[in-house]
Amino acid sequence: MPTRLVFCKSELCGTNKLELKRIKLDFKKANLEFLEMDDLCGNIQEVNKLKGDLVFVGCSGKVIKGKIDESNKRIVFANIREECLWLYNDEETIYREVLLEIRIALHRLKFKKTTERVPLNCFRNKVGKYIEIISEIGPNPFKV
Amino acid sequence: MAMGVVLCRCKGLIENLDLDWLREYLSKKKDVVKVLILDLGCSPQGQQEILDLIKTRDIDRLVVAACSPLVKGDLFRSLVHKAGVSYQLLELVNLREQCAWAIPDANLALENAKIKLDMAVKRLAKAKDIGHWQLNNAYINTLRCDKCKRCIEECPNEAITLGSDGFPEINENKCEKCGVCLGGCPLGVISLPDFRLEEINGMIEEAAKSKNEPAIIGFFCPHAYEEVDTVAVSGCPQLANLHIIPVPCSGAVNMTLVNDALSNGIDGIIIAGCEHSQCQLRKGNEFAKKRIANQQETLEEMFLEKERLEYMAFDENYTPSAEINEKICSRCQICIQVCPFQAISYSREDNTMQVNPQGCRCCGTCTATCPAGAINIPEASDEEIMGTIDLLLREGS
Structure with missing residues (x-):
């Protein structure tokens, strides 16, 4: 399965301004599949249905990484929003930086492993148990 | 005082909160x-x-309620700094990860958001820009200090010394703003630029008004806070009852805050930090545990249940950990000596070096020190980094 480049085309983020044709031209020799989505944040469920190696071209991974299901997938984020679109005004510079970000992301993807590290849910268990204990003890007498 | 509040929709990611109602409120x-x-x-x-x-509105203090401070906190800090507002007068409210995403019930989430915003507004209302806050280290109010020297004894960085006038003096080059001195001060006369007991007290007062019962206050160190962000993304209804106050280290929680919380009617207090060896700011968690044990005794003497105050470490195991290549490893054990979190051990039985995945914070100290080059940090191998540099250099030329 070819690596998929998933482009977020959000008006609010400004990522809709990018012309995909130009980027496709630059990567025509690579075995890549190009996908466009109106807004990654608004289509998380659709995004989670995608399988295989994925490069999300849009915002920083920090923004939606938590919402994305990474099991059995290799996912890398190419942050063109903060690093390119919001940083530069000149169109040529933007395209140059966007291409570089995508190349770096594709390079990083080679080293990405699919191993899953599932949180142990210590927080939910410990705090949940603590709330039960406090509920059993009853309200703080000073509250009255 | 002119306070502004910014509520961010995060492009629709904060969808189950009625922001218009919050604006009215x-x-x-x-x-x-x-x-x-x-x-x-x-x-x-x-x-x-x-x-x-x-x-336009001459705002001198600002509340920004948006995503976690760990995501865009630095951006908002530099933004208000650019506008001439001191960063101590900015309060970031985590409405996205720890409220909208965590609490599925819209009513509970709204109540939680309201309390979070009340806490932020109260903290800023109590914040004072009295000039000391240009300092980037702990500050001692010598007018109220009784020269007990406890801070000198407890500072893990040996940043506090005895001055010629008998008062403790803080070496600003050594101070790491961990707040351990603040946590131990019996009179509560030490403050950090963005962490003052008076302000935290104000936050507690507001949290006590929560309708989501039991009302619990959590003092969370940055590591524990990050862990909550990670697990809250997939839903964590417990956060409806828990009002988290970020602290620089679990050792920075002064027990007067615990007393104030209980006297204000808070039902339970959680102090969350790191596990035994993992405190980045050194010893903070040890101090916190000792102080909690003492305070629990005091609570019992006051006929209050000691369970109301508890120390927690989560160890969610969400970060990748260092990997040791057994074939190359010479068992020199240098990695054991350099690991700041004591996460590496040697097993005599198997003659192998072992990494405790919950202890490892993936800092890379072992990788950089290993003479045999046997330790790898996932997604930060030499090959990956050199390949990226190569791409950048090619682009430059």
Whole structure:
């Protein structure tokens, strides 16, 4: 399965301004599949249905990484929003930086492993148990 | 005092909160002059709107309720700094990860958001820009200090020495703002630039008004806070009852805060930090545990249940950990000596070096030190980094 480049085309983020044709031209020799989505944040469920190696071209991974299901997938984020679109005004510079970000992301993807590290849910268990204990003890007498 | 509040929709990611209701509610507060709802506060347009708000309404303190401070906190800090507002007078409210995403019930989430915003507004209302806050280290109010020297004994960085006048003196080059001195001070006369007991007290007062019962206060160190962000993304209804106050280290929690919380009617207090060896700021968690044990005794003497105060470490195991290549490893054990978190051990039985995945914070100290080059940090191998540098150099040429 070819690596998929998933482009977020959000008006609010400004990522809709990018012309995909130009980027496709630059990567025509690579075995890549190009996908466009109106807004990654608004289509998380659709995004989670995608399988295989994925490069999300849009915002920083920090923004939606938590919402994305990474099991059995290799996912890398190419942050063109903060690093390119919001940083530069000149169109040529933007395209140059966007291409570089995508190349770096594709390079990083080679080293990405699919191993899953599932949180142990210590927080939910410990705090949940603590709330039960406090509920059993009853309200703080000073509250009255 | 002119306080502004920015509520961010995070491009629709904060969808189960009624921000218009919150705007109405906050607009009635006496110190709040303007409440602004933005679609995306971190975007260039959003940033400009925040700057305009500060300029046009002479805002001198600002609440930004958006994503976790760990995501865009630095951006908002530098933004208000640019507008001439001291960063101590900015309060970031985590409405996205620890409220909208964590609490599925819209009513509970709204109540939680309201309390979070009340806490932020109260903290800023109590914040004072009295000049000391230009300092970037702990500050001792010598007018109230009784020269007990406890801070000198407890500072893990040996940044506090005895001055010629008998008062403790803080070496600003050594101070790491961990707050251990603040946590131990019996009179509560030590403050950090963005962590003052008076302000935290104000936050506790507001948290006690929560309708979500039992009302629990959590003092979370940055590591524990990050862990909550990670697990809260997939839903964590417990956060409806828990009002988290970020602290620089679990050792920075002064027990007067615990007493104040209980006297205000808070039902339980959690102090969350790191496990035994993992405190980045050294010893903070040990101090916290000792102080909690003492305080629990005091609570029992006051006929209060000791369970109301508890120390917790989560160890969610969400970060990748260092990997040792057994074939190359010479068992020199240098990695054991350099690991700041004591996460590596040697097993005599198997003659192998072992990494405790819950202890490892993936800092890479072992990788950089290993003479055999046998330790790898996932997604930061030499090959990957050199390949990236190569790409950048090619682009440059």
